Amino acid sequence: MAADGSRAAILDAAAACFMARGYAASSIDDVARSLGSTKGRIYHHYPSKGDLFADVFRTGMAMNYAAIEPARRLAGTAVEQWRHMATIHTRQMIVTRSYQRVVWEGVELYLRGATTPEQREEFARLMQVRNDYGAIFRQVIVAARQAGAMRFDDPGITEQLMFVSLNSPLFWYTPRPGETKDDIEAIVAQVVHFTARGLGVGEGNL
């Protein structure tokens, strides 16, 4: 746990609650109960449920940025760089799943306009962080296409298809008893392989 262990524990518990019940049905009370803590402890850090939700979203995105950072600096072709980034990103969807489900729900709430006026500004900033993250991937797939290593038509639609596919464990993955790291890597590899082929990566580069 990080230096501020109390805040980190609250975020973990909140991410788990929001994942299990969704934003609307979750309360600060639920988070406190799952921590065996008082509501006061949470309000000490977060004035409202909306602030707590936004910080889980922010933390989930920060985890993704930090995770892909080393892959961005690797030497190699665009398609190799993409494969590293895509593998790390997909692994994130499994190992930091509760946070990433909150990011997903946050995007849905924002697009649906189900945010209060005060939240809206904060969410717009979070959406920008997420769009910037998407742009990093888009840059790499466009470079791979220029190099002849990927083939696709509209980059906007293709970015969406790529992320939906890489993010998909959020919707269908559930941990199994006795599951090993290798089991998870095997799942990640299938997701990345499917997506790479979808992007038109040829046999020689798979």
Place this chain on the structure above:
Amino acid sequence: MAADGSRAAILDAAAACFMARGYAASSIDDVARSLGSTKGRIYHHYPSKGDLFADVFRTGMAMNYAAIEPARRLAGTAVEQWRHMATIHTRQMIVTRSYQRVVWEGVELYLRGATTPEQREEFARLMQVRNDYGAIFRQVIVAARQAGAMRFDDPGITEQLMFVSLNSPLFWYTPRPGETKDDIEAIVAQVVHFTARGLGVGEGNL
């Protein structure tokens, strides 16, 4: 509109409300207001919001079954049959989007356990309908693999990746002013093409 125009109009309005606000934040009042109708008219057909939601879900799935039915009877290879079914299914995600968003949310609510005990039985039946629909597609991709026209590892994971990809317009498609049928078909074609490649359909069959 069908013979029972009143019920069909209620379903259309309800699907639009649930899509816009989500299940929790929607009310029978909202649906009545959007119809310029009384709550009584809706309660005449549906005892509760949950019943109305379940009927939108059921209708959305019925639309999909009806839409793919002709493709299931076509002569041709498994991969050709898959392409027809996948194209129709993806088009459904765009043209009956509000219903399909409700199906999506219903699955989420069910898996999250956010249903009342009375709803749970009804939802379990709806999930079965959806699983049976998925099984039709799975049968076709497994047949295509046996024929050497698709290549993938785990059929369960592959079915999930396939549907997430085909369903993805639910999350990123929004109608544009002046959009034509051809514009929609071009989007559908890109989605199906990405997915076909993901499933390992070779160049000769694309």
